[in-house]
Ligand code: PEP
């Protein structure tokens with residue numbers, strides 16, 4: 534059970550102390566307090582763990598400082614959507630809002646190769662009204678002999694250039710806890726010109742020790758990619774590891790599943806799960822069309838499969854698109870064959886906007902026919 538406190542609830546107030554005193558006397562119940570500092574307010578939630586079946590919702594609602602009470606299931610305690618749970622499904626980071634009702638495009642380099650390409654990419658993003666990007670510095674590669682990313686040596690120029698071109702958030706994969714310190718130090722040395730969203734890649738979805746460490750910091754939001762060979766439930770539990778340690782600024786990324794059934798695509802596109810994740814949890818959902826499709830193949834009408842699947846995800850309500858672009862894909866050090874080129878950026882963004890409008894119209898249509906969604910069963 535979660536007690537959602539009123540916005541003005543202060544730990545030092547007599548009402549708050551009275552509430553905590555009451556909770557301390559409930560038999561077989563322990564409490565865990567989560568606070569979330571938003572830009573405008575502090576949200577405090579008290580999780581009651583143990584024999585909560587014996588507690589009456591109305592009694593709990595009448596306690597001091599309590600605004601609302603949600604009975605939760607065992608699953609995805611923090612990030613899950615529990616019954617009539619109207620808690621917010623968004624967070625703000627460095628001036629950008631991420632929610633189940635927003636859409637942000639993170640077009641950028643799969644792997645940073647040199648400052649010239651980073652600058653060309655970021656300039657193009659600014660010219661096209663974008664303030665987010667992806668920049669890989671730490672690359673998890675199948676072969677130990679492949680380029681592993683420039684690591685911390687590229688961070689300074691990536692961050693400085695981001696500041697120069699108005700980029701507010703960079704999605705950047707980390708594969709080890711030490712990378713958090715390297716990113717923090719580089720941001721500090723360059724005067725915090727941008728923000729970073731830590732990306733946990735599909736190969737690390739169940740690296741629980743890494744998840745716990747990333748979850749214990751709340752400075753950076755996290756993009757957790759779905760594991761490519763595990764169930765959706767297992768991946769959602771991985772996200773819950775982050776939240777249970779304190780960081781709920783988590784975006785869930787769909788990036789396709791590893792199976793030969795997906796041939797000729799690199800992975801089996803799983804964007805049908807966009808509404809599923811939004812129904813089961815309060816996380817914004819990201820789609821990664823580049824790593825799903827893995828090529829620049831297209832349909833007979835000339836539209837690339839990468840663009841088709843992007844549209845499919847956005848039409849279904851995706852909240853973030855992580856997509857590989859490169860100024861010269863033939864020279865990219867990682868994943869050149871799936872990258873879009875910079876002259877395709879305005880086209881890509883317009884195609885995304887068409888799909889988003891279609892999604893919004895579909896929501897309106899649903900409202901008109903008042904077709905209630907079936908419950909999640911959670
Ligand atoms: C990536 O986004 O660069 C990446 C390696 O993705 P994934 O973990 O989904 O393979």
Ligand code: MN
Nearest residue numbers: 643824867868
């Ligand atoms: Mn890649």
